[in-house]
Amino acid sequence: MTIIHSVHRQYVHVRIKGDLDLKTAEPLRDSLDQLIDRYGDKDLVLDLEDVPFIDSSGLGVVLGRYRRLTQQNRSLRLEGVRPSVKVVLELAGIDSIISIGESPEGRPTTPQPQA
Amino acid sequence: MLNRVQLRFLSLADNVGLARIAVAQLAGQARFTLSDIEEIKVAVSEAVSNAVIHGYQGRADGWIQVDVTLDEAGIEILVEDWGVGIADIQKAREPGHSADPERMGLGFVFMESFMHGLEVESALGEGTRVHMRRFVTWSGELSRDVQ
Numbered sequence: 026m027t028i029i030h031s032v033h034r035q036y037v038h039v040r041i042k043g044d045l046d047l048k049t050a051e052p053l054r055d056s057l058d059q060l061i062d063r064y065g066d067k068d069l070v071l072d073l074e075d076v077p078f079i080d081s082s083g084l085g086v087v088l089g090r091y092r093r094l095t096q097q098n099r100s101l102r103l104e105g106v107r108p109s110v111k112v113v114l115e116l117a118g119i120d121s122i123i124s125i126g127e128s129p130e131g132r133p134t135t136p137q138p139q140a
Numbered sequence: 141m142l143n144r145v146q147l148r149f150l151s152l153a154d155n156v157g158l159a160r161i162a163v164a165q166l167a168g169q170a171r172f173t174l175s176d177i178e179e180i181k182v183a184v185s186e187a188v189s190n191a192v193i194h195g196y197q198g199r200a201d202g203w204i205q206v207d208v209t210l211d212e213a214g215i216e217i218l219v220e221d222w223g224v225g226i227a228d229i230q231k232a233r234e235p236g237h238s239a240d241p242e243r244m245g246l247g248f249v250f251m252e253s254f255m256h257g258l259e260v261e262s263a264l265g266e267g268t269r270v271h272m273r274r275f276v277t278w279s280g281e282l283s284r285d286v287q
Contacts, residue, residue: 047192081244
């Protein structure tokens, strides 16, 4: 798993690449906690476009960071969520508490204007 | 029977991904859809993670065995460890049952939801056997045909 972050005016954007499971949960948690502490006034956006798989170990990290941020009146948003990951988020009920944006492959296609 | 594979590996977090990828490859030999296989992967990941975290409590020298049988009807997966065992299986299967706030206690919920049958046998000090089955269904094929 690799993560790349970029700092914006109101949020830190974190692009995660790789499966989120028992193996990657701890390094991911440590990296995100460092970013949450370092940029103490910003929200967090997790870009999951390159995350093909998540299980309850990965979800625990996401939910734990959501709890930390909301306690500080900050927010967490997920974007680029693939259909395979979205199924797991929905089953856990995470989609009802955390804002989720889908990946391009999961979005309905926009009708093209006719010539 | 179409195929059968047994995997035996040490209780390391690194092996969780190995187990689910091996089972996914095998499931690909039957008529499962891609989304079926994604869900089977989650169930395997949860069962093997449970063995690493709870069965061996982080010890890296325990053995985990995954026995997968594939036939025309679907896939049968047995995940076995020889760790500490589960004191109260009913309680362990309840959603949110986890002592660690970073863990969601959803492992068995995911296994139950994504598979078509789950049996858990465990004896304290002897280990745990998680038996899961998923049948091939045709709904995905039909809906694609309709489209």
